[in-house]
Amino acid sequence: MKEARKWIVHRISAVIVAPLFVWLFFSLISLSTKNYQEAIYFFENSLFRILTIALFFTGFFHAKISLGEIFEDYINNKKIKDVANILALILSIIIPIIILILLIKI
Amino acid sequence: MTDNQNPLSPHIQIYRWHISSLLSITHRISGVINLLSLILIFFWVLFLSFGESNYELFLFILNSFVGKFILLGFTWSMSFHLLSGIRHLVWDFGYGFEIRTANISGIIVIISSLILTVIFWLLARGLI
Numbered sequence: 001m002k003e004a005r006k007w008i009v010h011r012i013s014a015v016i017v018a019p020l021f022v023w024l025f026f027s028l029i030s031l032s033t034k035n036y037q038e039a040i041y042f043f044e045n046s047l048f049r050i051l052t053i054a055l056f057f058t059g060f061f062h063a064k065i066s067l068g069e070i071f072e073d074y075i076n077n078k079k080i081k082d083v084a085n086i087l088a089l090i091l092s093i094i095i096p097i098i099i100l101i102l103l104i105k106i
Numbered sequence: 107m108t109d110n111q112n113p114l115s116p117h118i119q120i121y122r123w124h125i126s127s128l129l130s131i132t133h134r135i136s137g138v139i140n141l142l143s144l145i146l147i148f149f150w151v152l153f154l155s156f157g158e159s160n161y162e163l164f165l166f167i168l169n170s171f172v173g174k175f176i177l178l179g180f181t182w183s184m185s186f187h188l189l190s191g192i193r194h195l196v197w198d199f200g201y202g203f204e205i206r207t208a209n210i211s212g213i214i215v216i217i218s219s220l221i222l223t224v225i226f227w228l229l230a231r232g233l234i
Binding site: 011014015018021022024025026028029030032033036039040043052055056059060063066067070095098099102103105106 | 134137138140141143144145146147148150151152154155158161162165168169177180181184188191195198226227229230231232
């Protein structure tokens with residue numbers, strides 16, 4: 001991805017992620033005082049499930065770009081940097097896919 | 107070997123810290139902590155899918171002293187990254203670069219992140 005385009009999509013993804021992250025993190029803290037049924041009831045809401053999936057795909061995409069910048073600034077060795085970038089890429093694909101599968105099953 | 111005449115970056119140990127450099131590195135650190143928060147949410151959904159008894163174990167850990175301390179830390183990290191991110195977006199539009207403005211906005215971010223953490227936590231735990 002070209003640097004200018006990466007910079008723009010990083011900002012756009014930040015604007016999408018921010019409200020979704022605040023909402024879901026608030027829900028986590030709030031539901032941590034409630035029981036299992038309340039949490040299941042929360043995720044039975046289709047809109048909440050879609051928003052959660054959207055957060056994970058956009059959030060990990062945003063994190064992948066951010067981690068790439070950190071690796072670029074702090075890792076000198078090219079091989080280690082490439083491995084770190086590949087691991088971040090794998091993580092940013094696998095976790096959202098697992099969340100998608102889990103939420104379909106709940 | 108020829109001498110490299112390229113200018114050196116300021117050395118972090120002798121560089122005089124100022125509020126913008128402090129907030130810049132903290133923004134990155136809080137971003138990484140937020141990634142851990144997202145992974146915690148992943149485990150929340152994972153344990154939920156494992157059934158009630160496993161979910162009770164997850165809740166037990168989350169509501170322990172250490173669990174609450176971590177959640178509170180994650181809340182501050184989220185608050186700080188959100189407010190610092192807004193500051194960065196304002197910079198992206200070309201505003202707030204004057205040293206005095208940057209210093210004031212930095213202080214506002216630090217103080218507001220602490221206030222937001224307390225309000226967020228009290229609201230989420232149903233204490234207000």
